[in-house]
Amino acid sequence: MLSCETLDNTEEYPANLSYSKVKFASMWVFKKLDQVGRADQTLVTVTMRVDMGGNIQQIAARRLGVRQLIGVSLMRRQFDKSLEVDREVRAENMKMISDHDDAYDRYERVCLFEGEQQFAVFKGMKAKSLKMASPQTRAEIAFEKKNSHAWGRATTTVRASPEEVMASLWDATRRSTRKDDDLEKSVEERVNRHNILVYNKKRFPKIVADRDFLGRAVWRERGEGFVLVTSPEESDARPITDDVGKRRGSRRRSSVESAVRGKFPSAMRIKRKNDKETTLEYVIHPDAGGLVPSFIMTRYLGSSLSYVTEIQEYFLALRGLDEWDADDARAVGEVVCIATMEEQHPEMGENKESVRMRALFKQFKGLEEIAEKCVRERRHHQTRYLLLALALFSTNQCSCALTSTRASESPYQNTPIKHAAPLSTPTYELRPRGARSRVCGAHLLTITLAGTSSSSR
């Protein structure tokens, strides 16, 4: 627990007309939670009270207070271990899938049968292809006769094994798929190792009420892959209350205030393509419920189908540089050409492309390793010249400071160059450009001598 409070010390800090005294009190409580896999968790609670003093209006002071509380969110981002947590759960699920030999009851078999029937819906129907952001994803929509709700299908290739993909998808509350519009996502019921009930509440635009979805997810191994089926379900844990719906002009509403129950039946076929790749086929038939016209849902079907692209990019981002081949690089190249969400908030002096690159280099493990490799090689290159210069001074008992002026125009400007002293004990450190300089290859080394030496160059 950490507590901060302003002292009323009028003797040491007397009242002054040039400034106002602010009264500030805050309490930080850190509570250790259970580990997720090997990742530690801490619950941080901040209580804060700020009195800005002077003539600042209360409403302005409140806004400033909210800004202060955003610090907790920044702290969470700094210590984020989402990748580790997801990796742990995925490893557990992979083990569960490999050991799985449980029997399926009649209801589960019916769910799977109906789900697999969805793949055949597109046969004999006139489908219209959708233009997706990722060129690796192919999507299409089609309409059944006398049904205004569209069917959507998307296919893509993921660079991971079917077991990995299935293990990741079975973690319904995984952090990698958390979005801004997710108000709530939880597993309501775990019937067995292949049957769960998932609840998801989504934020919709302000003019439309929020939607929630309750679906039963069942998976089964099929040939060299898996089938994952989600079908709409009703449960006492999350009941639909009709009376609330009638009052608000909607046919059906869930127990959660201002959320209309929708349906999102889906089926996903995960099939091994080769040793490295897996093909995903995803079919959906969404119905937002309430009074949302079906043509609006059809319009946004593409964004629902882009779920397979997210899966593809997620697994691509996990691949290290040592696993990369030409196909990986091509896939990354295509991702690089797709606009990201981060581009909407560029920093001062940054253009959209730079923001995108920064985000992708942070997200993709392979790209991050390329950047690290470049920095390492650059340092090695600089160190070679530094060692050469040091060799000149190793015979002298003096201390020197070395700087590469090329570093001033590189992004690694303030990177300290650390290496062992080669022969004797000259001490060296990074300093601004000094008086004496020496051109050495492509780099201009600035050497400042702090000792006495007759042969300083």
Place this chain on the structure above:
Amino acid sequence: MMSRVVRNTLKPAGNVERKLCSVSLKEGETIGRGLALALASNLTAEAGVDEWILKHRCLGELDRTEAWFR
């Protein structure tokens, strides 16, 4: 360099004759800017990329050392 490649604007770009380990950020931008012109001045994308790689020494190094580069 990558951000200039993605921007894909037709602008004249100079030559960079440095080794890969000594290319600066500014030179990287110059190299990246050159791809759009190379692609526009060749019939196929492959030929454009070939020209771009041959033009800059550092890209040749990268092409030889990294399997994923092309």
